[in-house]
Amino acid sequence: MKKILITLAAVIAMITASQAQQLPLYSQYMMNGFLLNPAMAGSVDYIPLRITARQQWVGITDAPATYAISGHSKIGDAMGVGGYIFTDMFGPIQRTGAQGSYAYHLKLGSETKLGLGLSLSAFQYSLDESQLDLLEEGDNAVTYGTETVFVPDANFGAYLYGEKYFAGLAAQQLVQFK
Structure with a gap:
């Protein structure tokens, strides 16, 4: 029975489409949680106002690098707006995007608030096929130019916070484009 379950899981894993690394990878989340939670x-x-930079594998050509600038502000006692722009590069792949966020903060107690936020974003994915190192030349599917696609998206978040504590939950990529 155990072998059947393992085989079935392996077959399902092979026939389903996988997607990963759709979002930029950031470090130091405690310094700029707004990048993750609207x-x-x-x-x-x-x-x-924050500037974020992350470079992986320093010294290696075409290693992943991510740069972002972000900011947000309170409007009145219960609302907030913010935004950020970023670029994420890895070899022939580049993602550039912008996001605008709106949040409403509910007062739950004398020092406790619950923020609910929604953000709308737009990403441009680019693949520079001239940088690809192909094993066989002459593939008609490869144009050796730059392929670009524009992708809109949305995120939602909740943020419970007080003077000495906080907790957050965020759902990113609510609009799933492939």
Whole structure:
């Protein structure tokens, strides 16, 4: 029975389409949680403007690199808006995008608030086929130019916070484009 289940799981894994690394990889989430959760927009009494840079495998040509600039602000006592732009590069692949966020903050107690946020984003995915190193030349599917596609998306988040604690939950890529 165990062998049948393992075989069945392997077959299912092979016939389903897999997608990964659709979103940029960031480090230091504690320093800029807004990149992950739109409900954090307007959760502080100042305007945090942040620049984020991440370079993997330093010294290796065409290694993954991600750069972003973000900011958000409180509007009145209960709302927040924010946005960020980014570029994510890995060899012949480049993703560039922008996101705008809106959050509403509900007061649950004397020091506890719940932020609910929604963001709309737009990404441009580019593949520079001239940088590909192919085993066989002459494939008609490869144009050796730059293929570009534009993808809209949306994210939702919840952020519970107080003076000495916080917890958040975010759902990204609500609009699934392939």
